[in-house]
């Protein structure tokens with residue numbers, strides 16, 4: 001297949017994705033709606049394989065807990081998380097055609113400024129004027145137009161009427177944080193432990209772009225690792241030797257700065273990566289991306305610049321892939337400290353702490369109260385019990401409040417003054433076995449759609465076999481939508497068709513995903529499978545049908561077009577051993593006959 005001259009990588013990919021059923025704009029029959037995509041049969045299979053590979057690596061092999069929380073959550077969750085007030089992008093609207101644009105993206109696309117997102121609104125407005133920015137759709141001047149904060153969350157009403165507001169979650173993470181009080185019990189209240197979730201997230205992006213790279217509904221795979229920062233360390237040795245390409249903040253700010261090729265162990269020891277847990281997850285992520293087929297020459301970890309970091313993040317790195325002559329963020333690695341759990345503890349009504357036992361018990365001096373109820377009862381009547389509880393809470397939080405003659409407490413919105421003498425405030429020596437701590441969080445957060453896009457972009461290849469041009473997707477056998485295509489060489493010979501059906505059943509029985517195809521020339525059938533990245537094709541031909549003994553078939557590898565002839569009974573095993581990396585396909589020709597013809601048609 002020849003490709004159109006002058007097409008960008010993205011355009012070629014979009015054309016292939018639509019033609020071969022990877023993804024396409026959704027609701028096309030109704031004119032479509034920007035930012036929503038449907039994954040067709042090939043894309044859905046590829047995406048589900050990527051999710052399975054992620055689950056295997058980040059949930060199963062790490063011994064973490066996976067949950068599935070609702071995608072709609074009530075408003076108070078997002079008040080606590082900060083999304084209601086701060087999950088905004090900068091919007092500027094064209095005065096003529098009314099098209100809304102992301103102001104920071106317009107600046108980044110048109111100037112050398114790379115980090116416009118972190119600039120204050122007035123500076124962004126000034127830059128629009130300074131660079132004479134225009135509406136990309138109608139070319140009208142945007143200078144002087146107001147730039148506004150636009151909250152990206154989709155809102156909804158929960159139940160009839162409008163008394164209970166809810167939002168479609170903008171990240172899967174909040175479902176994990178909110179359920180921490182339940183999940184910690186499954187973890188037997190013992191740190192460290194990790195909780196994962198794979199699911200849909202929703203953001204009302206001002207300008208969705210680059211096909212499935214920036215959409216309004218997408219899939220995230222997130223891991224929240226809960227730790228005691230004083231005690232817990234990751235198994236850094238497991239990934240110390242993993243080589244990574246880092247693009248630290250300092251290098252980005254330095255005119256001559258470049259990438260640093262280094263191992264994870266060296267990067268952590270030298271302080272380039274500040275947090276050991278971040279280093280650990282970067283190492284695992286590097287191995288995982290390699291295993292699923294990301295081109296490591298088009299992949300890097302970029303550190304956030306200080307203005308770019310989310311308010312909760314002490315350290316943050318992004319995994320970025322190069323697609324369509326641009327770098328896109330495909331995952332983020334953030335050290336979120338105790339921000340999330342302490343916020344939900346403040347706003348929510350549950351215990352977001354963990355009791356950490358000391359290795360040895362300690363003797364401590366502690367401020368306590370023992371209110372005299374025979375005095376408080378007559379003074380405060382029915383309120384006396386609540387006042388006692390409030391005094392006990394206050395003394396833990398703020399013992400200094402008891403330093404005057406009276407101590408003030410808040411009760412049902414009123415301030416109540418209690419004589420300090422009546423509280424029996426004193427310092428006690430106590431033996432304590434542990435303390436309640438708010439766990440800290442390290443979060444690796446992966447975008448599945450962007451990973452799929454990266455695999456398609458990095459796998460997209462064109463070459464010539466014989467005298468025929470072809471396009472193929474060099475997808476890793478770990479994630480390719482289909483494991484193997486099975487064909488009778490010709491479709492009008494009953495014996496070959498029946499034998500091919502047997503092969504399909506046998507391979508499916510062995511757990512492989514199989515597509516059978518008997519339409520068109522064998523060359524065209526190979527091309528169809530090449531274009532959807534099927535790593536192997538098995539062809540049943542007359543030469544392999546034996547009167548006596550075991551029949552043979554040809555097995556063809558996608559990338560090289562190389563073929564071997566192998567006994568029908570061994571095909572599943574051979575394919576599975578190549579898939580697992582145990583055997584290299586090229587080496588099979590030492591054991592099995594090679595097949596000279598590439599596109600034999602009989």
Ligand code: GAP
Pocket residue numbers: 170171172173203205212213214215216217218219220222329330331332443445446447448449450
């Ligand atoms: N909980 C942290 C969090 O959500 P994020 O960087 O906003 O962090 C994580 O998102 C990942 O989700 C990104 O690295 C990206 O891969 C993906 N993502 C974010 N917005 C997206 C969008 N509009 N369309 C597709 N993927 C998106």
